[in-house]
Every structure is written in structure tokens, then in C-alpha cells.
Amino acid sequence: MKRMGFLGPLGTHSEAAALYLREKLNEESELVPYSDIYSVMQAVAVGKLDSCLVPIENSLEGSVNITLDTLARSEALVVNRELIWGVHNHLMAKCSADEVKKIYSHSQPIAQCRDWLEANYPQAERIEAASTAQAARMVAESKAGEGAAAICTKRAGELYGLHVIAEEIQDNDTNCTRFYELCRQPSHVLPKGEQGRALVICDIDGSRAGSLLEVLQEFADRGINMTRIESRPRRTELGRYIFFFDLEVEGDNHDRLQESIGAVRKRSLWLHDLGEFPIMYALK
Amino acid sequence: MKRMGFLGPLGTHSEAAALYLREKLNEESELVPYSDIYSVMQAVAVGKLDSCLVPIENSLEGSVNITLDTLARSEALVVNRELIWGVHNHLMAKCSADEVKKIYSHSQPIAQCRDWLEANYPQAERIEAASTAQAARMVAESKAGEGAAAICTKRAGELYGLHVIAEEIQDNDTNCTRFYELCRQPSHVLPKGEQGRALVICDIDGSRAGSLLEVLQEFADRGINMTRIESRPRRTELGRYIFFFDLEVEGDNHDRLQESIGAVRKRSLWLHDLGEFPIMYALK
Structure with a gap:
């Protein structure tokens, strides 16, 4: 299996x-x-x-x-x-809503509910856990009177015997x-004409002004739509970055896409092509 | 004062x-x-x-x-x-090096020392604290036999009575x-000719292909060197970003810089100009 x-x-x-x-x-x-x-x-x-x-x-x-x-x-x-x-983030606890003094969660949900927390529990201490489920467990194991609550999934809260204090507390419904x-090996090839995404990671020589511009031009010249650009430190020195490009796969742009990736590879110290893949949606 | x-x-x-x-x-x-x-x-x-x-x-x-x-x-x-x-990150504790079972710190130093931790304490539990100093305090207050250690500054460790287990454990010396x-109001104007930096934050209409490229072109056309580009979610929907541009201030490029910012403003839904400012170095 x-x-x-x-x-x-x-x-x-x-x-x-x-x-x-x-x-x-x-x-x-x-x-x-x-x-x-x-x-x-x-x-x-x-x-x-x-x-x-x-x-x-x-x-x-x-x-x-x-x-x-x-x-x-x-x-x-x-x-x-x-x-x-x-x-979908929920505030769950053993205590009642007005007894909450400490809020446990992973750093991402804490950030995702920042405005709601500022409005409803500005004084409560935020404590970071390794995951939302671990936060639920820590709340389940907390002493009575401690006022512990977790931001977590319903399943995690129920798994650890917590009840809902507030539902859907994320700052944004989307x-x-x-x-x-x-x-290691894709289990399928994206069927021709199906919409999807490609991901490319590369290290371009950012010490030269305009090098990022030239890379973006390679995609634009071939009509390849870039849906996202992200940079991360190269971890060798301050001010050097690795770039992540999300590219749109649509219609019959496979050949143009591959051509643009080849052109960017020539402008890069290294480039990882992570493939063309389908997108599934589960927004409920 | x-x-x-x-x-x-x-x-x-x-x-x-x-x-x-x-x-x-x-x-x-x-x-x-x-x-x-x-x-x-x-x-x-x-x-x-x-x-x-x-x-x-x-x-x-x-x-x-x-x-x-x-x-x-x-x-x-x-x-x-x-x-x-x-x-400069150090591992500090009350216990000895081979008794360490839990490592407390802020999420950033934990990530900055990731390789060192994998090599030296792969089994130790990582626990996130709100700051390196809070991590030191949690270690100081931990029970004997718990094997708690903190990644923190020397000052924080000494403040809470910890000793050094390992010095300079960051993955990279730079x-x-x-x-x-x-x-709210800058206390000085960057003297003419002095090297510095400018920061601009803007919301460009990324739904149109090539809009980022056009913005970068406004800087490049005027010979303005961009030292960093960063994007953050607009927090309204997935796939929409706000961009942060770090721009080089040097020689007499003040007028060209301001002209390029004006041109980018016209291409943006909004733009915040956070000023031109000097850079100080304290690398020791």
C-alpha cells in the first residue's frame, strides 16, 4: 500500500x-x-x-x-x-468564553486570526505550539482555572474533549x-489542454541590476502568465535571494512554457523545474 | 525625554x-x-x-x-x-550538554540554527517562545531533570542564570x-550624495499579466537599482499580493528615484513612500 x-x-x-x-x-x-x-x-x-x-x-x-x-x-x-x-479556525476550550486568559495555537492560525484576537481577547497571552492539534492537547491537559483555549480544527478540539467558544474566527472568509x-516521480501527466500550474525555483545572479527584469521578460515575451513570485534568502549572505515562480499552464502553452523555462535556466546559476501539475479545490 | x-x-x-x-x-x-x-x-x-x-x-x-x-x-x-x-546565537542551560532534551527559543532563531540542531540534537523537542529572552526565562524556571535549554543572547542567558553549552550555533556566520x-516624522534628511535606501510599498493590479514587469521597468529605465523585492498576501483573496521594493539611494539619483516612484504610483491602486534613509552597520 x-x-x-x-x-x-x-x-x-x-x-x-x-x-x-x-x-x-x-x-x-x-x-x-x-x-x-x-x-x-x-x-x-x-x-x-x-x-x-x-x-x-x-x-x-x-x-x-x-x-x-x-x-x-x-x-x-x-x-x-x-x-x-x-x-476554518475555531476557538475551543474546557472553560467558558469569559474565563479565557491564554490562547494556544500554531503561529499561522494565531496570525490568521490576529484582528479577531485583538478585538475579543486583547489581553490574552498567545502561546505558540507546533501544530493546532498539539495546541488542543495542551489545552486539554491544562489545569482548571488556567483559562486555556486553542485555535484549532473542530476535529482536533473534539478529539481532545474541548467545546467551541467561537466559530470561524479567521480574519477573512476566503x-x-x-x-x-x-x-519523486509524478503519478500522471497533465492532460493536454487542462488548466494547471508549473513551479520553477532558480538562483539568478541578483548582484547585477535588472537581472530579475530579464527573467520576467522571458516569460512575458512568450505569453506565459506568472501567478506568483516569491523570494527566499539564499542563506549565504544578506541581500541574495532564490526566486520561486508560479506559472500558468493553460490551453496549448506547454511548448512555450518549456521554452521560457529553458531560457531562464540559461540566465540562472541553477534552476529546479518541479513540473506541470493539476489544481484541485476544496473550499466547501 | x-x-x-x-x-x-x-x-x-x-x-x-x-x-x-x-x-x-x-x-x-x-x-x-x-x-x-x-x-x-x-x-x-x-x-x-x-x-x-x-x-x-x-x-x-x-x-x-x-x-x-x-x-x-x-x-x-x-x-x-x-x-x-x-x-550571535548561543545554546544556554542549567543542565549539561548531554542532558538537553527540550530546546526553547523564538521561531526565527530555531530556524536560523536548523542545521546545527539537526546535527547535534535531532531528538530534542523544539518549543517556540515569544522571544529569545522569554525562552531563557522558561529554561530558568524549568524543573531539574527536564533537560531544558534556550537559544538566546549571552545577555539573556546571564540575566536568568544560565551557562553556555555551545557558542555561535547559527547555521551561517554571516x-x-x-x-x-x-x-512619524524623520529626524533628518539623508545628505546629498550619501548612500542609503528607499522603501516603497504598493498594491499593483496583479490580475493583469505583465503588470509587475511594467513596474520593474519604471525603475530600470531610470537606472534605479532594486536591492530587494518582497510580496505579502493582500489578505482579501488567494493570489493577490502587495509588493515591497527596496531601492538604492546613491550619488545624485534622488530626482530619478522620486520620478520612478511617481511613475509606479500611477500604475498602483495605492503606494506608500516610506522615505529615503541611511544605513548603519553593527556586524562586530
Whole structure:
């Protein structure tokens, strides 16, 4: 049976997305929880897992840096699928709403609910946990009178015996997270004419003014639409960056897309082509 | 006396940088610790503080998102100065090196020391704290036998009675953090001919292919060197971004710089010009 890793423990947004993906694809696969994103990606790279589902970007909080950095440093991984997942955050606790003094969650949901927390619990201490599910567990294990609450999924809260204090507390109703299903060899080829996405990571010589402009021109000249540009530190010195380009796959632009990637490769110190892949939506 | 805010408590990297800045400028000012970056920036915006010193980017971990997001949402703040600060991380504890089982720190230093931690303490649990100084305090208050250690500054460790287990554990010796001193009105004008930086934040209509390219072209056409481009979610929907451009101020390019900013403003839904400011270095 195939094995797909995700950021555990049970009850995380990643588990919910992985369960959804398995059901939709109608695949028999074992879901394996990992304690951090770096480890689950490494496990795929070295062949301990067949694939993993990892978050890459949230509509409110932006990029998941560890996913980007690990992708940039690995040559073994390609993107098999993208999943766009509607995120629903709830405040859950053992105590009542007016007893809440400490709020536990992962740093991303804390940031995603920043305005709601400022308006409703400006005084409450925010405590970061490794995941939303771990936050729920910490609240379940907290002493009575401590006033602990967690921002988490309904499943995580229920798993640990918490009740809902406030539903849907994210600052924005269009809160969603993009996940990548990563593997070593894609399980399918994107059918001709189907809409999808391509991801390219490269190290362009940014010390020369205008080098980024020239790269963008290679895409624009061939009518390739770039849906996102992201940069991450090269980790060698301040002011040097690695770039991530999300490119639109549509109609019959496959050849032009590949041509533009080839042209950008010539302008780069190195370039990773992570493939062309389909996009699935689960916004509810 | 003027009041400058920073991310407290005592012993954080931010406090060390603020102490340095005060000494270098030979200014009489009161340093005021705040518990989070959002609050200290708001305090300047509404006039409770004269200025604040906040981290904007680290050479290993990249942008400090909360600083970028708060800057984008505030029209009251300008950059008075940039400080480039060499970061030195140490592992400090009450226990001995081979007893360490839990490692406390802020998420940024944990990420900055990722490779070292993987090599030396792969099994140790990582626990996120609100700051490096809070991590040191949590270690000081931990029970004997718990095996708690903190990644923090020497000052924070000593403040809380910890000793050094390993020095300079950051993955890269060029680990540094860029800070902005923010205020409502700049205290000085950048002297003509002095090298410095300008910061512009804008919302360009990214739904049209090539709009980013056109903006970059406005800078390139006038010979303005862009040292950094960063994007953050607009927080309204997935796939819409706000852009941050760092621009080089040098020689006599002030007029050309202002002209290019004017041209980009015409291509933007909105644009914040955060000023031209000097850069100070404290790399040790």
C-alpha cells in the first residue's frame, strides 16, 4: 500500500486535507503523521514515503517558509498535485468564553486570526505550539482555572474533549491554504489542454541590476502568465535571494512554457523545474 | 525625554540593537519594552512612542511578516534609519550538554540554527517562545531533570542564570538581521550624495499579466537599482499580493528615484513612500 505523509498529529489542517485528497482520488493509501514539515519532505526524498502533502501558502499569512526552503534545497522532489483548501479556525476550550486568559495555537492560525484576537481577547497571552492539534492537547491537559483555549480544527478540539467558544474566527472568509502533494516521480501527466500550474525555483545572479527584469521578460515575451513570485534568502549572505515562480499552464502553452523555462535556466546559476501539475479545490 | 520602543523583554536581540543605536547616536532616550511587534508599531503610529526599532529581515530566515504587514496597513509610519545587526546565537542551560532534551527559543532563531540542531540534537523537542529572552526565562524556571535549554543572547542567558553549552550555533556566520527605526516624522534628511535606501510599498493590479514587469521597468529605465523585492498576501483573496521594493539611494539619483516612484504610483491602486534613509552597520 502507498504511504503518504502529513504534518501530524491527528486533527491538524494537514490531516483534514490529506483525508479529503485520499477520498477524492479513491486511492488505498496509508496516512503517516510526521512531527514537522522538514522531516516529512526528507522522508519522501529518500524513499521512506511515496508522497507527502505539505502546506505551501496561506491566503492571509503568506508562504510557509520551511516548505519553500526545503524544496529549494532538494533535487529529488516534484509536485504531483496542488490542493486549495478552505481553512476554518475555531476557538475551543474546557472553560467558558469569559474565563479565557491564554490562547494556544500554531503561529499561522494565531496570525490568521490576529484582528479577531485583538478585538475579543486583547489581553490574552498567545502561546505558540507546533501544530493546532498539539495546541488542543495542551489545552486539554491544562489545569482548571488556567483559562486555556486553542485555535484549532473542530476535529482536533473534539478529539481532545474541548467545546467551541467561537466559530470561524479567521480574519477573512476566503481563508485558504495551498498544499502541494510531493513525490519523486509524478503519478500522471497533465492532460493536454487542462488548466494547471508549473513551479520553477532558480538562483539568478541578483548582484547585477535588472537581472530579475530579464527573467520576467522571458516569460512575458512568450505569453506565459506568472501567478506568483516569491523570494527566499539564499542563506549565504544578506541581500541574495532564490526566486520561486508560479506559472500558468493553460490551453496549448506547454511548448512555450518549456521554452521560457529553458531560457531562464540559461540566465540562472541553477534552476529546479518541479513540473506541470493539476489544481484541485476544496473550499466547501 | 524621547521614548523608543523595542520587542522585549530585556535580553532580546532587539534590546541589544536598541542599546547599540542609542549609544552610537549619543541620544538621551528611554527604551521601552513591548511584548509584540504589532503593539510597538501601533504605539508609534498613535503617538505613544517617538520611535521604535523593529526587525524587518534576517539573512537566513527572511522577512519578519508581522513587520511587513503592519507597515503595509499603516500610513503614519516612515523609516528613519536602517540598522544591519550581526546576530550571535548561543545554546544556554542549567543542565549539561548531554542532558538537553527540550530546546526553547523564538521561531526565527530555531530556524536560523536548523542545521546545527539537526546535527547535534535531532531528538530534542523544539518549543517556540515569544522571544529569545522569554525562552531563557522558561529554561530558568524549568524543573531539574527536564533537560531544558534556550537559544538566546549571552545577555539573556546571564540575566536568568544560565551557562553556555555551545557558542555561535547559527547555521551561517554571516547571520544578520536588518532593523528599521520607525517614526512619524524623520529626524533628518539623508545628505546629498550619501548612500542609503528607499522603501516603497504598493498594491499593483496583479490580475493583469505583465503588470509587475511594467513596474520593474519604471525603475530600470531610470537606472534605479532594486536591492530587494518582497510580496505579502493582500489578505482579501488567494493570489493577490502587495509588493515591497527596496531601492538604492546613491550619488545624485534622488530626482530619478522620486520620478520612478511617481511613475509606479500611477500604475498602483495605492503606494506608500516610506522615505529615503541611511544605513548603519553593527556586524562586530
